[in-house]
Amino acid sequence: MRRAPGDPKASEITPESLWLDRRSFLKAAGLAAAAALSPRLVGAADFAGGEKPTPLDSITAYNNFYEFGTDKESPARYAPKYLKPHPWSVKVEGLVGKPKTWSIEELSKVFPSQERIYRLRCVEAWSAVIPWNGFPLSALLKKAEPKAKAKYVAFQTLYDPKQMPGQNESVLQWPYVEGLRLDEAMHDLTLLATGIYGKPMPAQDGAPIRLVVPWKYGFKSIKSIVSIKLVESQPPTSWNISAPPEYGFYSNVNPEHDHPRWSQSTERRLGELFKRKTLMFNGYSTEVASLYKGMDLDANY
Amino acid sequence: MKALLFLVCLAPLLRLGWRAFHAALGANPVQTVQFQTGLWALNLLLVTLAITPLVKLTGKSALNKYRRMLGVFSYFYALLHFLTYLVLDKFFDFHEIWKDVAKRLWITAGFSCFILLTPLALTSTDGMIRRLGKNWGLLHRLIYPAAILGVVHFLWLVKKDRTAPLEYAAALAVILGARFVLKASDFRR
Numbered sequence: 001m002r003r004a005p006g007d008p009k010a011s012e013i014t015p016e017s018l019w020l021d022r023r024s025f026l027k028a029a030g031l032a033a034a035a036a037l038s039p040r041l042v043g044a045a046d047f048a049g050g051e052k053p054t055p056l057d058s059i060t061a062y063n064n065f066y067e068f069g070t071d072k073e074s075p076a077r078y079a080p081k082y083l084k085p086h087p088w089s090v091k092v093e094g095l096v097g098k099p100k101t102w103s104i105e106e107l108s109k110v111f112p113s114q115e116r117i118y119r120l121r122c123v124e125a126w127s128a129v130i131p132w133n134g135f136p137l138s139a140l141l142k143k144a145e146p147k148a149k150a151k152y153v154a155f156q157t158l159y160d161p162k163q164m165p166g167q168n169e170s171v172l173q174w175p176y177v178e179g180l181r182l183d184e185a186m187h188d189l190t191l192l193a194t195g196i197y198g199k200p201m202p203a204q205d206g207a208p209i210r211l212v213v214p215w216k217y218g219f220k221s222i223k224s225i226v227s228i229k230l231v232e233s234q235p236p237t238s239w240n241i242s243a244p245p246e247y248g249f250y251s252n253v254n255p256e257h258d259h260p261r262w263s264q265s266t267e268r269r270l271g272e273l274f275k276r277k278t279l280m281f282n283g284y285s286t287e288v289a290s291l292y293k294g295m296d297l298d299a300n301y
Numbered sequence: 302m303k304a305l306l307f308l309v310c311l312a313p314l315l316r317l318g319w320r321a322f323h324a325a326l327g328a329n330p331v332q333t334v335q336f337q338t339g340l341w342a343l344n345l346l347l348v349t350l351a352i353t354p355l356v357k358l359t360g361k362s363a364l365n366k367y368r369r370m371l372g373v374f375s376y377f378y379a380l381l382h383f384l385t386y387l388v389l390d391k392f393f394d395f396h397e398i399w400k401d402v403a404k405r406l407w408i409t410a411g412f413s414c415f416i417l418l419t420p421l422a423l424t425s426t427d428g429m430i431r432r433l434g435k436n437w438g439l440l441h442r443l444i445y446p447a448a449i450l451g452v453v454h455f456l457w458l459v460k461k462d463r464t465a466p467l468e469y470a471a472a473l474a475v476i477l478g479a480r481f482v483l484k485a486s487d488f489r490r
Contacts, residue, residue, distance in 0.1 A: 057328075058328035059328075061327065061328050062329055066461070070461055070462035071462075072327070072329070073327070124460070126329055126332070169462075171461045171462055258404065261405065261460070263397065265397070266390075268329070268332075268390075270328045271328065273389060274389060274392060275389075275390060275391075275392075
């Protein structure tokens with residue numbers, strides 16, 4: 001694959017950038033401390049500006065998970081019935097020094113779970129506030145020791161039409177695949193989530209383990225992951241394959257870049273009557289804007 | 302009989318009211334209301350269009366007297382559908398609405414459908430029918446492009462799974478086809 005104009009050169013993604021820089025670490029620590037003082041969810045790091053999280057029954061009743069049907073209610077109806085999240089393993093492979101197949105149990109033992117409250121913005125102009133449990137993807141990637149050639153991370157959902165009956169329909173190419181640039185994947189906000197509200201991840205929300213990238217549209221946060229592969233060139237992503245002009249590789253939340261289908265300038269929080277203004281990078285500009293410095297975000301939508 | 306039909310036409314709205322009262326409109330209630338009002342506008346529009354071929358096929362001209370109520374109810378749901386967009390989605394931001402209508406073809410189609418149906422609803426009184434005379438029939442032919450635009454609106458708004466809108470497109474094709482065939486056979490006779 002050829003390098004797209006906005007892509008980083010190998011030299012730009014230095015091994016140092018794999019490591020959380022001191023500033024963002026302190027910021028996260030500060031936010032965590034502030035959240036610890038809030039009476040609502042003790043111990044949760046609030047990355048949603050103090051907003052009240054969306055009720056669990058909304059988070060589990062209104063889902064886009066085409067592996068279980070294309071409407072919002074099908075995942076809640078079918079995922080708990082068909083998906084078997086145990087046993088489950090996740091392969092970390094590709095351009096890494098230490099490839100490894102992890103069982104879910106091992107992952108939760110090695111990587112301590114944190115609670116973080118994030119905003120979630122769907123490309124369909126609805127949004128929610130979700131208290132995730134999980135750990136930074138960077139922790140897992142560091143253990144795998146990415147090679148210098150690795151520039152992107154490719155993710156894959158389970159492919160098993162018996163467990164995911166929606167895969168019998170050809171609405172998307174299966175298995176669902178997603179991707180991040182390595183620096184995006186290494187960013188401290190990028191989580192591998194294994195639960196919501198302190199409970200194990202509900203099947204319809206991507207059990208047993210899913211990605212959460214809060215400054216990108218929801219479809220980037222791939223569910224029920226079985227493979228995480230470090231690669232050299234930009235990996236294909238499911239919605240981009242399906243409709244390239246509508247869904248780009250980056251898909252950062254951007255109220256300025258209009259989507260042919262939905263105005264992205266406003267959004268409706270689940271349960272609210274009126275729409276509210278959508279924030280650049282879903283309100284995480286301070287944390288992530290530097291990742292895209294000098295890039296034309298209209299061209300790299 | 303007309304009273305019964307009135308209740309049947311009102312039922313989808315009553316059901317929405319019931320669900321709202323019991324907080325059973327789902328996680329995104331506004332979207333549920335938006336979808337249901339749009340769907341019933343389209344359902345009733347297709348039923349309205351089906352009356353004429355049904356009368357011709359069955360000979361039951363009594364059906365004709367229900368056509369107006371069905372058509373007006375279709376517009377009633379289209380109006381509610383439009384109001385959810387105007388008030389809840391855009392809160393009277395006409396600049397944003399104009400951008401939507403100009404840029405997003407599915408909104409262009411839905412908006413045009415609504416605009417075309419408006420004079421039909423306004424001229425559905427006895428007085429207007431009398432006043433317009435022959436022109437009334439001409440004016441009300443706008444229901445054909447409106448129905449097509451309504452189905453196109455549904456087809457284009459769907460992100461991926463086109464099953465439901467394609468069923469509506471098929472139903473509309475059958476109804477319009479039947480009208481055309483029956484008209485041609487009238488002419489031959």
